[in-house]
Amino acid sequence: MKGLDKILLAHGGGGKLTAQLVREAFLPLLDSPVLAQLSDSAVLPELPPGRPALTTDAFVVEPPVFPGGDLGYLSVCGTVNDLAVSGARPLWLTFALILEEGLDGALLQTFIEGAARAAKEAGVSIVAGDTKVVPKGKGDRAFAITAGLGVVPRGVDLGDLNIRAGDRLLVSGPIAEHGTTVVACRHGMAGSGLRSDCQPLGSLVQALLDSGVALRAMHDPTRGGVATTCNEVALKCGLRCVLQEDSVPVGKEVAAVCDLLGLDPLYVACEGRLLAWVAPEDAERALQAVKSHPMGANAALIGRMEEASPGSAPVVLSTRFGSQRPLDYLSGSDVPRIC
């Protein structure tokens, strides 16, 4: 992108500068024939057989570039993952940016490259986009908004209402890596092992689907972490979720940062982890299927579903001391503390 030093208001004006930005910054990096047509809407080929799945997401991250990713990479992965965990094969994405006047051209390039890289890894195409520019001070460098379209093949029918008492829960890898990495950046903590887990999960999901296990539902735990996702699921299916403290994989550096800041890893965001609910008789097989995929090397079975009991919390943690403590919905933001 020659000579693009700073984003100006005019870049969002719809005129010459906008066209130049699209032609020189977005198109070459995003490599999408449909996008390159620059029509008012992307007219797509016919959908493959199955039910269409549609998702939308907005992305805000501080810092916008972090170990393991950036705003662009995060946006595409997040969108793809929402589709994948619903059982859909992700196909086409939109990618819109609201930029703050004065944003570094180099930073914008990083976002677009990140989005392109994620799209390539995920095997999806970014087919439509938009850019607006807001005056300086009215937007925190950049916000990204996406939509994703996929298809749920015939025979795939996932959902929280499929979950039964007795079902087991697995996670595809160590938790809390994304949230911990960004909060560590914000608080001047560094560690070579601190890296966002942000990645597109389509192929991992496919591996699990292909294994033929009785899969009930999947989720990717993002903001609010594993505990919040489990609360959402428990509420939906009316069952109780019991997590085993000693089974939940947490990386050493992640645990250290959380200890230092007083955070609970169970409530810290992941961006490239899968939570899957499977029939108990298939639990080991499901675990092996995930573990044999490169993204699932450190997967673990972390809990089970039980009948709910009145007066009891929907999600509980079984501690290593034999006690159970409730894992409530996160109330307010989880801020670093000294107490």
Place this chain on the structure above:
Amino acid sequence: MSPEERFDRSAFADPKAVFGFAERIAERAAGLERPVTFMEVCGTHTNAIAAAGLRRLLPENVRLIAGPGCPVCVTPVGYVDRASALALRPRTTVCTFGDMLRVPSSSGSLERVRAEGGDVRVVYSPRDAVEIARQNPSHTVVFLGVGFETTVPTVAAAIDEAERTGVPNFTVFSGHKVMPPPLRALASDPEVKVDGLLCPGHVSVVAGANAFAFLPEEFGLPCVVVGFMPTDVMRGVEELLRQVVEKDPSVANLYARVVTAEGNLTAQAMVAKYFVSEDQVWRGFGVIPGSGLGVRTEFGHRDAGRIEVAVCDPEEPEGCRCGEVLRGSINPPECPLFARECTHERPVGACMVSSEGTCAAWYRHERLRLGVSG
């Protein structure tokens, strides 16, 4: 044992050791003439105990109750009202530890004030606030000084840094408090029946184990100084039982790996340089003489308490029994608002807001046992 092994914290949480102490506690408790009640003074202890579910490992005749060692819980509504007014003042930035963000004021909280346009920033260290002041010379930066002996030295050191490196716009709104006076008040109060104290481990790192010597010496109260790992707490309970059964009250320092008898003299000197003892209001206790620390007059330019802001008389929430909870007179479920009108999402009193407020800790970790829904 390699240094890494010696400092591997997980060893201090070994379940087998915890269960071993539970057995030893049960053996000693069998020799008790009557049930005993021990108070864990520090909110961090309350949380650690609840998080590990240690209460269920104790015999029926050994009860643990939580005391007033939660600095956020004991911060009066008037302080938060003033802090909120400061945050809304032009060209003023309020910096605070995250713990204070959701403490209820008369009309909301600092989190709400931020949403209304007040400049409120969460920092991890008082040094971060000095840095913010350095980078924003046109703003008055007010650091909310909340915390006990563990934290006051860090705030004093931040003032020191601002003095030495020329950051005139860094100020502190002190709500700092010290532990011995309320403990003395508790020990002298005939209504409060406590047979021993688990003393705050990190306060002791600064103040020294000797800071609590008056409790066994003047009141015959058994005390232990313990750390925050599950094995530390269980070991502490066992030692308290020994002191009770053998009628041998003392301050047993079971956290000698970081606590000394005299404490951290450098830190104490730093505090003495910038702060002076004063009377302060404790939520639920009223004024306790000599229980607080104010910025010394000679450093009045660092004292945000002197900044003129308009605040109304503070309102204490209706029906809230935080004071009795803090005093150890009742447990959270005995407050009519607990887990009903007063929840983690909608806290009435500060005991529910702080992540380790007694009520918050109970609400989060122990509702299961009580069968309280909601």
Place this chain on the structure above:
Amino acid sequence: MCLAIPMRLIEMDGWKGTAELDGVRRDVSLALFPEVQVGDYLLVHAGYAIGKVDEEEARITLQLLREVAEHSEGGLEP
């Protein structure tokens, strides 16, 4: 208000230090505990070192924990 974590001091320059825990590094101020050297384990609270971990005392405590664990009859039923 007692969240304080032991970290190993890996660099120091006057009152400024860098401490490390399980691979995570952070700046710490030594203003409240200047009598330290690289390699010491410090107790860090709110960005300041407030104390030092005594290796020998830690070893004694761990030894006690091991003995207690060995004589333990096992866990209690939930």
